[in-house]
Amino acid sequence: MSTTRTRTNAAARRVIPPLAALACLIAAPSLTGLITAAVIGWSGHRLLNRTPRTATHDSAWAWSLYLLAAGLRAGRPLSHTAIHIADTANDDVSDRLRRFGTALALGADAHEAGRHLTGLTRRQRVVTAVERSRTTGASLSATLENIASGINLAHNTTVNERAATTGVHLLAPMFLCFLPAFVLLGIIPTVAALLTGLEAW
Secondary structure (H helix, E strand, O other): OHHHHHHHHHHHHHHHHHHHHHHHHHHOOOHHHHHHHHHHHHHHHHHHHOOOHHHHHHHHHHHHHHHHHHHHHOOOOHHHHHHHHHHOOOOHHHHHHHHHHHHHHOOOOHHHHHHHHOOOOOHHHHHHHHHHHHHHOOOOHHHHHHHHHHHHHHHHHHHHHHHHHHHHHHHHHHHHHHHHHHHHHHHHHHHHHHHHHHHHO
């Protein structure tokens, strides 16, 4: 259900801006309408398809947690898995994960190593899970997968909410487009007819 909704929203983000621009151009086939349609298409695309830096971080971080869980299920140590995953990419999340894994490999406890993950979503939950696993032997892989799923769910919810509010942001330029058309096609002919009738009277 979540995957289907995400794909639907992605398709809507691609289709809505050009359709809104086309509707504006049809309603006001003039230079003003053309300019307004261009503004609507551009601003709608920017609003619907922008990707905040935090969203990019969350996606990379959630994927890293899934890979960490897979490595643990395969019997690899957490520190080595973290370093290996970090070596496959070159971004801020991978750099933090590399320092986290290196600290664990050098004997740091979970809280000390977890300082290298500062700024990542639900970092404290990850640190607490690692510490609990080390002290009690509790399974860590399932917990990491649950945390990653929660991060992805929150990210998808944010994207869906942003897509739902984009229509509101598009109302202003749409209003600027339809107002001249309403004046030209509705008010002016009515006023002209009234004036003609008064002159005849």
